[in-house]
Amino acid sequence: xxxxxxxxxxxxxxxxxxxxxxxxxxxxxxxxxxxxxxxxxxxxxxxxxxxxxxxxxxxxxxxxxxxxxxxxxxxxxxxxxxxxxxxxxxxxxxxxxxxxxxxxxxxxxxxxxxxxxxxxxxxxxxxxxxxxxxxxxxxxxxxxxxxxxxxxxxxxxxxxxxxxxxxxxxxxxxxxxxxxxxxxxxxxxxxxxxxxxxxxxxxxxxxxxxxxxxxxxxxxxxxxxxxxxxxxxxxxxxxxxxxxxxxxxxxxxxxxxxxxxxxxxxxxxxxxxxxxxxxxxxxxxxxxxxxxxxxxxxxxxxxxxxxxxxxxxxxxxxxxxxxxxxxxxxxxxxxxxxxxxxxxxxxxxxxxxxxxxxxxxxxxxxxxxxxxxxxxxxxxxxxxxxxxxxxxxxxxxxxxxxx
Numbered sequence: 001x002x003x004x005x006x007x008x009x010x011x012x013x014x015x016x017x018x019x020x021x022x023x024x025x026x027x028x029x030x031x032x033x034x035x036x037x038x039x040x041x042x043x044x045x046x047x048x049x050x051x052x053x054x055x056x057x058x059x060x061x062x063x064x065x066x067x068x069x070x071x072x073x074x075x076x077x078x079x080x081x082x083x084x085x086x087x088x089x090x091x092x093x094x095x096x097x098x099x100x101x102x103x104x105x106x107x108x109x110x111x112x113x114x115x116x117x118x119x120x121x122x123x124x125x126x127x128x129x130x131x132x133x134x135x136x137x138x139x140x141x142x143x144x145x146x147x148x149x150x151x152x153x154x155x156x157x158x159x160x161x162x163x164x165x166x167x168x169x170x171x172x173x174x175x176x177x178x179x180x181x182x183x184x185x186x187x188x189x190x191x192x193x194x195x196x197x198x199x200x201x202x203x204x205x206x207x208x209x210x211x212x213x214x215x216x217x218x219x220x221x222x223x224x225x226x227x228x229x230x231x232x233x234x235x236x237x238x239x240x241x242x243x244x245x246x247x248x249x250x251x252x253x254x255x256x257x258x259x260x261x262x263x264x265x266x267x268x269x270x271x272x273x274x275x276x277x278x279x280x281x282x283x284x285x286x287x288x289x290x291x292x293x294x295x296x297x298x299x300x301x302x303x304x305x306x307x308x309x310x311x312x313x314x315x316x317x318x319x320x321x322x323x324x325x326x327x328x329x330x331x332x333x334x335x336x337x338x339x340x341x342x343x344x345x346x347x348x349x350x351x352x353x354x355x356x357x358x359x360x361x362x363x364x365x366x367x368x369x370x371x372x373x374x375x376x377x378x379x380x381x382x383x384x385x386x387x388x389x390x391x392x393x394x395x396x397x398x399x400x401x402x403x
Contacts, residue, residue: 199388
């Protein structure tokens with residue numbers, strides 16, 4: 001029996017929707033039909049509607065309106081900010097969710113979702129950690145499954161401007177500002193979550209947490225989980241900012257995500273399996289191309305991953321393994337053009353139609369948010385930086401100790 005396509009409703013039609021998800025959904029009519037689209041900007045919704053042949057009656061500016069109209073089997077959430085309230089609204093309609101990160105900014109939001117998750121006869125949500133579906137990561141996890149002495153995992157993200165990564169995609173934005181009431185409601189929700197997450201911490205720390213950690217470095221935490229080596233403790237963390245008089249590229253719209261002066265972040269600690277981890281994230285405006293590396297060291301060799309920009313579909317991740325061959329070093333390079341985002345879409349279809357468990361659900365998402373909070377708490381506790389909310393409670397609970 002040929003599985004029927006899922007009628008997908010799309011919430012949020014920004015960069016990741018236009019550069020990645022909409023083209024891939026349209027490419028796979030065997031699995032999906034783009035049934036409805038929704039964006040705060042009617043201009044963007046109309047532009048994408050015309051591009052993908054979506055009837056005007058199926059273009060919306062509010063999630064509730066799209067849900068009320070029916071005719072969808074699932075919802076893909078790609079909107080800006082925390083997605084918890086949107087996930088909760090979809091759960092209330094007993095529909096499954098494909099949710100891009102960030103799932104949420106607080107563990108309390110996720111706890112509410114765990115309590116509200118409906119019993120659909122199959123898992124209700126897949127978190128969009130596409131790197132977990134990358135063939136290179138899957139193969140690396142297979143190679144490491146029999147390794148019982150991972151000594152260290154080092155992950156580094158070199159992040160140039162968003163504009164430099166997305167110029168090729170010709171992303172369409174609204175030609176006029178959104179209504180003041182819509183902007184005010186979004187800012188109010190954002191500020192409420194800021195207080196819940198970090199209390200009265202300054203804007204720069206909040207942006208480092210919500211933009212660089214929860215919305216970016218969380219991918220690397222998901223890879224550590226894929227290798228069955230999540231962080232056990234955060235022993236040291238730092239957040240700092242540097243600039244150069246030679247800088248040519250403007251931060252531009254990235255200020256909304258990362259702050260006026262986007263940061264560098266580092267964290268080290270122990271792995272649950274006994275080794276050590278080191279995470280680094282750097283915003284480098286003039287870096288030529290996005291680069292992300294993950295290096296695993298164990299007693300018999302190394303496993304190294306190099307990821308290109310996520311927006312470049314079918315650009316292969318490089319997997320290099322190093323082992324001993326007699327008295328010689330044996331190096332193997334593996335590259336596959338299988339697209340992780342597309343494999344992830346196949347997994348969501350299998351989740352809904354066949355009950356396949358996703359690689360990350362709500363509990364995994366909560367663990368990643370907590371690890372991001374532990375990084376900020378380690379920094380704040382060490383430096384005396386004022387912080388409140390959930391992160392502040394972590395600082396108080398672990399005065400003078402590991403977090």
